[in-house]
Amino acid sequence: MLLSMFFKKSFISFLVVILFIGASSPSHVSAEINESNPTESELSQETISLADNYITVTNNQFVIDNGDKLENEIGEKEFNIVKNLVKENNQLLKENWSNNIEKKGDKFTESVQNKQSGQFTTQAVDTSKYIDIDYTWWGMQIYFSSSAVTHLNDYLAIQGFVGGLGAANGIQSFLARNGLRVTSKALGPVALYSGAISWAMGKVDNGNGVKLNCVLYVPATITAA
Numbered sequence: 001m002l003l004s005m006f007f008k009k010s011f012i013s014f015l016v017v018i019l020f021i022g023a024s025s026p027s028h029v030s031a032e033i034n035e036s037n038p039t040e041s042e043l044s045q046e047t048i049s050l051a052d053n054y055i056t057v058t059n060n061q062f063v064i065d066n067g068d069k070l071e072n073e074i075g076e077k078e079f080n081i082v083k084n085l086v087k088e089n090n091q092l093l094k095e096n097w098s099n100n101i102e103k104k105g106d107k108f109t110e111s112v113q114n115k116q117s118g119q120f121t122t123q124a125v126d127t128s129k130y131i132d133i134d135y136t137w138w139g140m141q142i143y144f145s146s147s148a149v150t151h152l153n154d155y156l157a158i159q160g161f162v163g164g165l166g167a168a169n170g171i172q173s174f175l176a177r178n179g180l181r182v183t184s185k186a187l188g189p190v191a192l193y194s195g196a197i198s199w200a201m202g203k204v205d206n207g208n209g210v211k212l213n214c215v216l217y218v219p220a221t222i223t224a225a
Helices: 002-024 045-052 067-074 076-096 146-159 165-177 197-204
Strands: 055-058 061-064 102-104 107-113 129-135 140-144 210-214 221-224
Touching: 045 067, 045 076, 061 076, 067 076, 076 129, 129 146, 140 146, 146 165, 146 197, 165 197, 197 210, 197 221
Parallel strands: none
Antiparallel strands: 055 061, 102 107, 107 129, 129 140, 140 210, 210 221
């Protein structure tokens, strides 16, 4: 009888451990947004690509050109989402603005150079960049080099930052230590990410670093650079 109770308790403990591991693992580490939790800001890559053709930069602001034609192409619902994203990301750009931000095409970029840069490379990714932030009309994309991913992971562990809001605060603090000021709102998608985001970044990194994609009001996603 006692032996039977012992095995029952052991089995229950085993299930608890398995459930805990499953809950603590990232639910996604790709560019896909969780389809079971759609939000008003969710756009398909196809819609983003179409809208790119109609959005330009004027006086350091994102502007929709020929909005009627774009609306005909993507429909009223998605056009309204695009309009809202343009408006909110113009505000984010204003809040995050610094003298180091440069306009490049139809986006704005701010970078921190790698301390080991200056070496010739034939890689497609510019390895001279340690961290690179792109501000676009749809959101913010942060490139972390492989060394930056390692340093971020160590920093979050040492400082005790954990998933969700803690991870967002930790990344904000890490960026600030490297001279990059990013607002909490811009990193809001990181707080919505379910799991250990720095661990996930390390798993996605193939040696060229990763891109952390932050679209307002939906969980951040991670893609290999």
